Amino acid sequence: MKVLVVGGGGREHAIVRALARSPQSPELLCAPGNPGIAAEAELLPIAVTDVDALVAAARGAAVDLVVVGPEAPLVAGLVDALQAEGIAAFGPSAAAAQLEASKEHAKEVMGAAGVPTGGWSSVDSVDAGMAAIASYPAVLKYDGLAAGKGVVIAEDEATARATLEDFLVGQKFGTARVVIEEFLDGEELSLLALCDGVRAIPLAPAQDYKRIFDGDAGPNTGGMGSYSPVVGIDNAEATRIAALVHQPIVDELARRGTPFHGVLYAGLMLTADGPKVIEYNARFGDPETQAVLPRLQSDLLDLMLRASRPGGLEGAELEWTDAWAVTLVLAGAGYPERSASGDVIGGLDAAALAAVQVTHAGTALAPSGEVVTAGGRVLNVTALGDGPAAARSAAYSAAEHITFDGRQLRTDIAQRAVDRYEEPTA
Ligand code: AMP
Ligand code: GLY
Numbered sequence: 001m002k003v004l005v006v007g008g009g010g011r012e013h014a015i016v017r018a019l020a021r022s023p024q025s026p027e028l029l030c031a032p033g034n035p036g037i038a039a040e041a042e043l044l045p046i047a048v049t050d051v052d053a054l055v056a057a058a059r060g061a062a063v064d065l066v067v068v069g070p071e072a073p074l075v076a077g078l079v080d081a082l083q084a085e086g087i088a089a090f091g092p093s094a095a096a097a098q099l100e101a102s103k104e105h106a107k108e109v110m111g112a113a114g115v116p117t118g119g120w121s122s123v124d125s126v127d128a129g130m131a132a133i134a135s136y137p138a139v140l141k142y143d144g145l146a147a148g149k150g151v152v153i154a155e156d157e158a159t160a161r162a163t164l165e166d167f168l169v170g171q172k173f174g175t176a177r178v179v180i181e182e183f184l185d186g187e188e189l190s191l192l193a194l195c196d197g198v199r200a201i202p203l204a205p206a207q208d209y210k211r212i213f214d215g216d217a218g219p220n221t222g223g224m225g226s227y228s229p230v231v232g233i234d235n236a237e238a239t240r241i242a243a244l245v246h247q248p249i250v251d252e253l254a255r256r257g258t259p260f261h262g263v264l265y266a267g268l269m270l271t272a273d274g275p276k277v278i279e280y281n282a283r284f285g286d287p288e289t290q291a292v293l294p295r296l297q298s299d300l301l302d303l304m305l306r307a308s309r310p311g312g313l314e315g316a317e318l319e320w321t322d323a324w325a326v327t328l329v330l331a332g333a334g335y336p337e338r339s340a341s342g343d344v345i346g347g348l349d350a351a352a353l354a355a356v357q358v359t360h361a362g363t364a365l366a367p368s369g370e371v372v373t374a375g376g377r378v379l380n381v382t383a384l385g386d387g388p389a390a391a392r393s394a395a396y397s398a399a400e401h402i403t404f405d406g407r408q409l410r411t412d413i414a415q416r417a418v419d420r421y422e423e424p425t426a
Contacts, residue, residue, distance in 0.1 A: 001026040003301065004058050005041065006048055006078065007069025008034045010329075010361035010380040011286035015067060015300075016041050017357065018293040022301035029061060035371050036360025048073045055081050065090060065305055068262070071283050075101045079261075090304040095258035097282040099249070103141050103179040106280050113248035117277040118182035118269075129164040130157070132180045139181040142167050151220055153183065184269035184276055189230060190288045191238060191266050193246040194303055196313040197259030200246035204295055204320050205233040206288040207416070208267075212336060214412045221336040222377060225413030227326045227388065228291040231420040241268070241275050249280065261307055290359055290380045291325040326391040326414040327382040328399050332362070333406020335376035340406060342366070343373040347401035354398035356383040373404055388417035 003019055003026045005012050013036050016028055020040050028041035031054060037043065046053045049072050058066050066082050068074055068091035077094040091097075098105045104122045122143065123129040129140070133154075140163045142150030150167075154160035167178050190208050193200035206228040212218040233241075245266045253260045265281035265288075293300065297319040306312035332340030339362065348371060351358050359382065362375015381399045385391030392414045399409060 013359035091262040100282040113252035186271040202242040227414040350401035
């Protein structure tokens, strides 16, 4: 069995590790991968959006499955191109991935599917935007892919106007529309589900920390840490939420002739009126995956192969360890405004000695052979423990070994879980 994983971040490193644990002992390839993944898979130097080269490589290597990590190749039609060649792929078609690529489209599908979400409108001018804001805080979202950085929660009129100007006039992310959304109050939950075009099976719940600084201060990032499971969201509750927010979308997309295969990620706000969808992603979350997959005891490869076939997940049951997982993100100087590069990373060997999983997110090998920073989010450290406190302290102890210039690390990841967790009584 041969599998090609597309991507080169912490999420893909976690996917490669989980596939490597498969009893089917797959031969693993990764394009383009990173220096951490190189220890576990053969790297192919192909960019994630070079669809033609990826299809040619998959055909040339006669792979049995291609697993697509990031959103860009999904939206670029990689899965469609692979299927046209008869190559099995884990991930949605370009049409189904529009759920992530366009916030406006996602809201329209949610409406048609009857999924609970906040009120919204879509505008293409600053004046229309200001007129559409009913109250503050107001949520403004650039209508396209922006690596988690196209959302601004405006507390006042001046910020709202400046943001609209930035998005629509300054075209920070290119020409666009902006979705204005009702502010949802509550706690966030990331609930991902494996989908086979027909059904959605929830994965273990996780929480992500989107803001750069402790106490959820500062700008949004791609994610600064995560943990799994989540206090209060047991299997029965996850199944209930999936029936409310995942299954209706899978049903709606099947009705539209664009069935959803792969991971459907629901970013939820647990409000006083129940869970409401903030957004959908058409892929595994980063860094949620780094905390969720190490807890999966079922064979990920088997599940992915089944999800790639219409209705293939029938009867699938997922097994999870009771252990908790905490993932810390070590980001570079200036993130999220800019990405660091070329700073030498120290302490990787010492961190590896602690019983944790270090995943590489934005690293490169310098000509000197040293591992250097090469991205906003540089490394992730995931630790497992009997409860959230044990997992958390193991992750922080290991992360202390890792050094590089301007390293940013939140100190409050999973503290919430530690505060709420009650030891199971024997
Ligand atoms: P998104 O890219 O849509 O997931 O938004 C990024 C982050 O902004 C979310 O994870 C939330 O923390 C916050 N956010 C987005 N939409 C809302 C909303 N309607 N109400 C409150 N917070 C939101
Ligand atoms: N952690 C958020 C995301 O993957 O979009």
